Amino acid sequence: MMAAAPLLLTLSITALAWGVHGKKQISGSAAVYLGQHRNVWSPLIHISVNLTRIRDIKSSFQLRTYDPEGIIFYGDTKNGRDWFILALKDGVPFMQISRSGVLVNVVGGPKLNDGRWHTLELSNHGHFVVLGVDGSRGLVVGLQSDAIEEVVSGSLRLALGGILIPKDTLVVQFQPQMDACVREGSWLNLSIPWETDADELRPCYQSIRPGSFFPGSGLAIVNTSVLQTDYERSVTMELWGDFAQMDGTILSIRTPGQAGLFALSASNNTKKVVLFLSGHIVTLKENFKRLEMTFGTDSLQVRHGGHESKMAWDDLSPLKDSGLLNKLRRSHIAIGGLLGENDVGSLFLTGCLEKVQIQGKDVDLDRANKHASISSHSCPV
Structure with missing residues (x-):
């Protein structure tokens, strides 16, 4: 019953794998800057993937920011009826999950907005989804209910730096804009390009300081x-x-x-x-x-x-x-x-x-x- 939940969570992270090599498509493993200017809730890049293509449900990436609050990525199934969000709030990892009407909001783990690169890894352990931070367990989310329906087919939508549902749907409101970079992703063995509506994407600074x-x-x-x-x-x-x-x-x-x-x-x-x-x-x-x-x-x-x-x-x-x-x-x-x-x-x-x-x-x-x-x-x- 819970197979689709970790699939949704980990698949969402695939958006962070790709670098910027063109105006409309994103590919490769280069760094991606999340602070691209747009409507603050609109995704920076997005994609739709058939669930039958997924072979690996473990993903990792590196994140660097001084920003205490903002969205990292979003994923959904059933055209937005089930969804997942990973963000930061007060510098701490922040997850929101909606599955078959069951809403979960969890905040925990170490502060990540210190300007250093941190390695995040998301994996499934039975009915639990574990977010690892720099090799240690940072945040664990359990989700189990008789009302939850297993998702075995259809498409999964992914979005980086924004969401594809109305913001009023969220369990807890937060400031979405994120001055942050991600890099060195390892994502479910997918290699198809991502799409962006932006005319151009800003690069990440090689080194940063607060301000x-x-x-x-x-x-x-x-x-x-x-x-x-x-x-x-x-x-x-x-x-x-x-x-x-x-x-x-x-x-x-x-x-x-x-x-x-x-x-x-x-x-x-x-x-x-x-x-x-x-x-x-x-x-x-x-x-x-x-x-x-x-x-x-x-x-x-x-x-x-x-x-x-x-x-x-x-x-x-x-x-x-x-x-x-x-x-x-x-x-x-x-x-x-x-x-x-x-x-x-x-x-x-x-x-x-x-x-x-x-x-x-x-x-x-x-x-x-x-x-x-x-x-x-x-x-x-």
């Missing part, structure tokens, strides 16, 4: 209304990274229908960071790797590289009594570019932001409206 990488092609927009912060007294924004290695607009704030309120930019040539606030310019000459800005009711306080400065609204007449914090509540924050109707490509940020915080909370660019070129959780070394 968000901006290649100078676009920006990410965060709506301050979803940050759930307390604007009564002040708003604090903190940025980490090697500012001497950045070039372009790091951050900008704009209220819809009005002129730009604030912008922060860096020059790789001059090694200077420039802060623009309502027509006033402040230059930060020292090299530093952390910048903290606190917008208050009557001032802007800036801390960087052991230095501290304060700009009072009395010194900035356009801001005096202008209700800056109320404006912030209605504004958009652009990370990596100058927000406005006439964006200039040369002003987009080139560089790595190791971390961005607003009111002490990390900003996850997977939840922002970001350009396809931006990697949310990893920077190339």
Whole structure:
């Protein structure tokens, strides 16, 4: 009765076997980058396989990521009535299974979002499916019920980096986008190519470090209304990274229908960071790797590289009594570019932001409206 369950689980992993060698087909064993921009729930690559072709129900692959949450792969039978998902949640392996109306959700094993390559192996042991991590047992799922029907014929659909069912069908909701790579798969002895709807697929970086990488092609927009912060007294924004290695607009704030309120930019040539606030310019000459800005009711306080400065609204007449914090509540924050109707490509940020915080909370660019070129959780070394 349980033969089809491990078959569904292990067969889904076959999607991870293939590298990128063309616009519409995926084949080989090269690395596959899961963070390809698309509708966040849509698969990166997909295929349909006849169940009679399966001869091996054991598969393995390597995964590397700093991203704590996202989908790795999906598989189903009966045109989506029975399905399986492997993902990460809080950096830990996360499985969801639906079989003949029986729903199972299991989270467990070691954290995998440490930026190192981890070998994952999925195999069947009777009524149990075992996910091995780096040679040790990481997560075990048991599924048995009189209601479960054995699947012996038909097709199995596979999808990498997305799902083929409505997201409301899932047992537990999660953020699907995954800044991760997979490689060196061994998959059920199948050798047919996979299909993709993407015009092109991005390669994996050879080596990575934590952060968000901006290649100078676009920006990410965060709506301050979803940050759930307390604007009564002040708003604090903190940025980490090697500012001497950045070039372009790091951050900008704009209220819809009005002129730009604030912008922060860096020059790789001059090694200077420039802060623009309502027509006033402040230059930060020292090299530093952390910048903290606190917008208050009557001032802007800036801390960087052991230095501290304060700009009072009395010194900035356009801001005096202008209700800056109320404006912030209605504004958009652009990370990596100058927000406005006439964006200039040369002003987009080139560089790595190791971390961005607003009111002490990390900003996850997977939840922002970001350009396809931006990697949310990893920077190339």
